[in-house]
Structures are given as C-alpha cells and as structure tokens.
Amino acid sequence: REGCELKNWGWGSEVTGWVSFNSTNNYGGKTPGSNYGATLANFCQNAAPNAPGNLAVTDTSSANWSFNCVSPLQPAFSWTFSDPNTDDYQSAFQLQVDDNSDFSSPEYDSGSATTTSFTTSVPAGRLSYNTTYNWRVKTWDNRKTPLVSPWATGTPFATTAHSWPSPDFTFLPNSPSVGQDTLFRRDQDSDGDTFGTRCFDSGNNAVSCGNYYWTMEDSSPTMSETASSSIPVIVSFNSPGRKEINLKATDAEGFYCLKSRSTGTVTLPLPQYKEVLPR
Structure with missing residues (x-):
C-alpha cells in the first residue's frame, strides 16, 4: 500500500506483471479490459481539507502606489491548500470580506x-475608504462528494482615508511637427469634456491638487507647474517620433499618482519654399 493505492507484482494463469488499485474509487470486480480483478475495502477514507494556510492580502497602506492608483479598493487575497489525503487538490473556495x-x-x-486558483480579488465598488475589514477563506477538495475545510481568518486590513489623485490631460495637436507649439491641459475645459485632474479631501470630495509636475520627452522647455498655475502648458518637441508625456498629481497629504500618454508621431516640418517667376 502507498497512500490510497494498493499495488504490487501479481501473477496467475492469465496475467503476470505490476498491478495497482486505487481504493479512493471504491472499485470492486474485474479491472476493465482484463480477466482479473479484486474487491477492495476503502482503507483510505476521505478527510476534509485542512484550514487554508499562508493567508495574505495586498498591502493597502498609503505607501502602496501601484494599488491605490491602479486598482483602489480591489485588494488581492491568497492562501495555500493542504489535505490529509495528499493526492487531493482544491476544487473550489469561498472568500468573505466584512467590516x-x-x-x-x-x-x-x-x-x-x-x-x-489560490488567489482572488474583490470586484470594484464593494469596499469603502477609511474602513477596516476582516476576511476569511475556506476550500473544498476534489472528491466526487467534496468535503470542505474549516474557515481560516486572515489579518484585518484597512483602506486609505480617501481616493488618491486622478490625473488626466489632453493635448493639441496630437501629432505636431518638430518645433511646433503643443498645448497641454490638465483641467476640464469650457465645453465640459470629462478629462481633467482631480484630488480628494477627507470626505472624498473632488478638490484641486496641491502640486502638478510634468515630464515631457525631448521637449523645450521641460515643464513643471504648481496649483496656482492656470495657464495651459505649451511646449515644442526637438526631434521626430512618438513622445511620452507624464503628469504627476500630488494631494495635500502627499499622496500622488501618475498619468502617462504618448503623442502621435512628431514629424519633421515641411521644407520652406519660395515661389519665383520663370525666366
């Protein structure tokens, strides 16, 4: 016997060779396609999985830029599966998150x-800012009649006090020529377009940001601005090709997020020409 499998050399009038039977299937009678068989008692009873181990959740602290800017309030959870029946594996899980x-x-x-899978995330719109949450997970094994593990409870986690900055901008023209003035705007324009940069206060209300900083590839000049600057940023590019533009917005508490866009292809200017009368 090895685990849930009974195996050894077998011989007889019709067969000689290595024979094995897996008792987890409660098999009795002839082996399909052969003239030999056996009836096995179920000496390897199924046991429920152990409580999940190695529980972990995304770092939701204010230091985690990638979480709070890219996928806020959508933490990822992970765990490991183990079972007294070592051949078993996870077939399902259940995760609960509650304040x-x-x-x-x-x-x-x-x-x-x-x-x-041993990982999952909370969908957007389910959790709130400035809240401490508890979480737990349990798993099922892969048997025909699956058994479920006990709940395992993870360490509580807290979400940040409010939304982080949401930078955005637009620019014209999309594909300027070398040396041509290009206008960048980070605020909502008079036509009510939806682009614009927003920060948030302790009540999660949209407010102006404390600081803005632009970086523009191969531009003249390389621009930065503060919250008091209401004039759109105007630059020109020094060489042809696509250019990467970044806007960093920082709120009053020092939390910041970045927005990156690329221009269309910056082209060389058309050559200057002068009309002359034929001689």
Whole structure:
C-alpha cells in the first residue's frame, strides 16, 4: 500500500506483471479490459481539507502606489491548500470580506467559486475608504462528494482615508511637427469634456491638487507647474517620433499618482519654399 493505492507484482494463469488499485474509487470486480480483478475495502477514507494556510492580502497602506492608483479598493487575497489525503487538490473556495468581525453581513462574499486558483480579488465598488475589514477563506477538495475545510481568518486590513489623485490631460495637436507649439491641459475645459485632474479631501470630495509636475520627452522647455498655475502648458518637441508625456498629481497629504500618454508621431516640418517667376 502507498497512500490510497494498493499495488504490487501479481501473477496467475492469465496475467503476470505490476498491478495497482486505487481504493479512493471504491472499485470492486474485474479491472476493465482484463480477466482479473479484486474487491477492495476503502482503507483510505476521505478527510476534509485542512484550514487554508499562508493567508495574505495586498498591502493597502498609503505607501502602496501601484494599488491605490491602479486598482483602489480591489485588494488581492491568497492562501495555500493542504489535505490529509495528499493526492487531493482544491476544487473550489469561498472568500468573505466584512467590516464586522463576526461576518454577519459581508460586503463581499464570493460564494463557492469553482477553481484551483489560490488567489482572488474583490470586484470594484464593494469596499469603502477609511474602513477596516476582516476576511476569511475556506476550500473544498476534489472528491466526487467534496468535503470542505474549516474557515481560516486572515489579518484585518484597512483602506486609505480617501481616493488618491486622478490625473488626466489632453493635448493639441496630437501629432505636431518638430518645433511646433503643443498645448497641454490638465483641467476640464469650457465645453465640459470629462478629462481633467482631480484630488480628494477627507470626505472624498473632488478638490484641486496641491502640486502638478510634468515630464515631457525631448521637449523645450521641460515643464513643471504648481496649483496656482492656470495657464495651459505649451511646449515644442526637438526631434521626430512618438513622445511620452507624464503628469504627476500630488494631494495635500502627499499622496500622488501618475498619468502617462504618448503623442502621435512628431514629424519633421515641411521644407520652406519660395515661389519665383520663370525666366
């Protein structure tokens, strides 16, 4: 016997060779396609998985720029699966996230999610800022009648006080020529277009940012500006090709996010010409 498998050399009038039977299938009778068989007692009873281990959640602190700017309020969770029956693997999990420690009214409940993955994220719109959350996870094994593990509870995590800056901008023309003035705007224009840079206060209301900083590839001049600057940024590019533009917006608490865009292809200017009368 090895684990849930009974195996050894077998011989008889019709067969000689290595024979194995897996008792987890409760097999009895002849092996399909052969003239030999066996009846096995189920000496390897299924056991429920252990509680998930190595629980981890995305760092949601104010130092985590990539989380708070790219996927705010969508933390990722991970764990590991183990089972007394070492051949078993995870077939499903359930994750709950709740601001109550008794999980009486979860803000997010995945239900029984059929997957072998040990990671998942909370969808957008389920969690709130300035809140501490509890979370727990359990798993099912892969048997015909799956058994479920006990819940495992992770370390509580807190979301940041409010939204981080949301920088955005537009520029004209999209594909300037070398040396041509190009206008960059970070604010909503008079036509009410939706582009614009916003920061947020403690009540999560949109406010002006404390500081803005531009970086523009191969431009004249390389521009920076402060919140008091209301004049659009005007630069020209020194060489042809696509140029990367970055706008960094920082709020009153020092939290910042970046927005990057590329211009269309900057072209060489048309050659100057002068009309002359034929001789």
